[in-house]
Amino acid sequence: MHNKTIAELGAGLRTGKFSSVELTQHFLQRIERMEGSLNSLVTVTPESALMAAEAADQQIQSGDAGPLMGIPILQKDIFCTRGVKTSCGSRMLDNFISPYDATVTERLMQAGAVSLGKANMDEFAMGSSNETSYYGPVKNPWDTSRVPGGSSGGSAAAVAARLAVAATGTDTGGSIRQPAALCGITGLKPTYGRVSRFGMIAFASSLDQAGPMTHSAEDAALMLQAMAGFDPKDSTSADEPVPDYSASLDDSLQGLRIGLPKEYFGEGLDPAVSASVESAIEVYRQLGAEVLEISLPNSSLAVPTYYVVAPAECSSNLSRFDGVRFGYRCENPHDLEDLYKRSRGEGFGPEVKRRIMIGTYALSAGYYDAYYLKAQKTRHLISDDFRKAFEKVDVIMGPTTPTTAFGLGEKMDDPVTMYLNDIYTIATNLAGLPGISLPVAPVNGLPVGLQIIGNYFTEAKLLNVAHRFQRESKWHRQMPVGFE
Amino acid sequence: MSLDHSDVEKIAHLARMALDESQIDAYTKDLSNILGLVEALEIANTDHVEPMAHPLHMAQRLRQDQVTEKDHREENQSVAPSVESGLYLVPQVIE
Numbered sequence: 252m253h254n255k256t257i258a259e260l261g262a263g264l265r266t267g268k269f270s271s272v273e274l275t276q277h278f279l280q281r282i283e284r285m286e287g288s289l290n291s292l293v294t295v296t297p298e299s300a301l302m303a304a305e306a307a308d309q310q311i312q313s314g315d316a317g318p319l320m321g322i323p324i325l326q327k328d329i330f331c332t333r334g335v336k337t338s339c340g341s342r343m344l345d346n347f348i349s350p351y352d353a354t355v356t357e358r359l360m361q362a363g364a365v366s367l368g369k370a371n372m373d374e375f376a377m378g379s380s381n382e383t384s385y386y387g388p389v390k391n392p393w394d395t396s397r398v399p400g401g402s403s404g405g406s407a408a409a410v411a412a413r414l415a416v417a418a419t420g421t422d423t424g425g426s427i428r429q430p431a432a433l434c435g436i437t438g439l440k441p442t443y444g445r446v447s448r449f450g451m452i453a454f455a456s457s458l459d460q461a462g463p464m465t466h467s468a469e470d471a472a473l474m475l476q477a478m479a480g481f482d483p484k485d486s487t488s489a490d491e492p493v494p495d496y497s498a499s500l501d502d503s504l505q506g507l508r509i510g511l512p513k514e515y516f517g518e519g520l521d522p523a524v525s526a527s528v529e530s531a532i533e534v535y536r537q538l539g540a541e542v543l544e545i546s547l548p549n550s551s552l553a554v555p556t557y558y559v560v561a562p563a564e565c566s567s568n569l570s571r572f573d574g575v576r577f578g579y580r581c582e583n584p585h586d587l588e589d590l591y592k593r594s595r596g597e598g599f600g601p602e603v604k605r606r607i608m609i610g611t612y613a614l615s616a617g618y619y620d621a622y623y624l625k626a627q628k629t630r631h632l633i634s635d636d637f638r639k640a641f642e643k644v645d646v647i648m649g650p651t652t653p654t655t656a657f658g659l660g661e662k663m664d665d666p667v668t669m670y671l672n673d674i675y676t677i678a679t680n681l682a683g684l685p686g687i688s689l690p691v692a693p694v695n696g697l698p699v700g701l702q703i704i705g706n707y708f709t710e711a712k713l714l715n716v717a718h719r720f721q722r723e724s725k726w727h728r729q730m731p732v733g734f735e
Numbered sequence: 736m737s738l739d740h741s742d743v744e745k746i747a748h749l750a751r752m753a754l755d756e757s758q759i760d761a762y763t764k765d766l767s768n769i770l771g772l773v774e775a776l777e778i779a780n781t782d783h784v785e786p787m788a789h790p791l792h793m794a795q796r797l798r799q800d801q802v803t804e805k806d807h808r809e810e811n812q813s814v815a816p817s818v819e820s821g822l823y824l825v826p827q828v829i830e
Contacts, residue, residue, distance in 0.1 A: 350810035580816035596753030627786030683790020
């Protein structure tokens, strides 16, 4: 039951082969049996899951059931969930029972998806290995001595291990695509503004975007359909029509123009990962696509630009955690300043502190022009590179990550080395473009991701391009040993 | 750009964040390394380039100035560390 897609399980539910309660119990039992070796979940909610499953079964019986009705999923613990702890992977919110639902939570619930619980993540989504979580590192189901990637590492590991059919993630600099690549699943970061950020705990507001993490592009289309759309509660929500993402999945790729940025295949890319990505591109040639070399000349500015813009926005966003209205408060503060300082000093972990301080510094008097204003200008250069590229090609392809999953603890002592892991994903966020990662041929038994970047609001095209590959390949069907 | 111990103390104060004295040297090194990474921006020619604050260059949407939410004070205060009579409590500020 657990190696089936949303579409397959939905058909089983609607024809009465099994009920949502049975399906939910099956996944809850898997969680109980296997989750201990992964640490991919912060909270499991069996009672509310079974209640939702019962309600879904009634809806299905009444014949009024959409594609997500009764399907067990997980929510990244960044999405506020009413009555459930929403920790964001931080001690700061370890005691936070959200009084309201995020729009993403609400929409998936309305679609009938059954939430099994909340997935572990890097603290406040800051990390590329899921090792900065207050709840401990998540392990990669393909090799539990390795990281699953981050920040949506719990979502990726759990979906790869078939502890849920699908999960939500968020992506500020690669946090959906990079863990999807390292765990061998499909992860889509939509266009900035496509999915509401309301109730999604903010990290860097001009970059943050939510998206689905699934087994296949077909499943991602079903999840995105429920998640996407205008939301008056999010002032940056895009008021653009939402197409039927499933309708165009099988469209022909004849004449599709694929651009390969030479900067994404240069120094630092593991040759074996490169070969795997190139063999996937060969599949696209056979499907009738035309492959062109392109250049994104300002690519090397992406990581430095990000590490000004994201920390600057984070230092502002995270100022709300002050020990007054919600979250952690230190013991016996002797005055208000002591309350602020110790609550934040004790509530945040080291990576969050580093980023808050970098952002504070970059925005401080005398440094604003040199750092923040400069980075906003280089952000424009990076965005212009893509604008020019999309005059020549329909999609851009390359590796999602320079290497396969690295070992736990390997990069934790050196933040800068860790940051370079997002070298191919960060530019997409700076430009606000959509990107998807899908599994291609593994290297030494470890998953590799192909990244496909599209123009603004072309999620349907990205899903179509990814799905056509998955019709020809089996990589998205492979399960890690021990989790079959 | 290299920071020193006192720079980090100052930044931590601006961020209202208590750091253990024993950790400040480690943060000084890490933050200096991150700023070293960021220095790569200096070489980029950004003359006549407009700063980009929003990926889609959207204007801020406005709405009617009308009350649309009901009162959520009780729910919101249920997660507060310390409240009394609908007020958030903090250490005394005014003597």
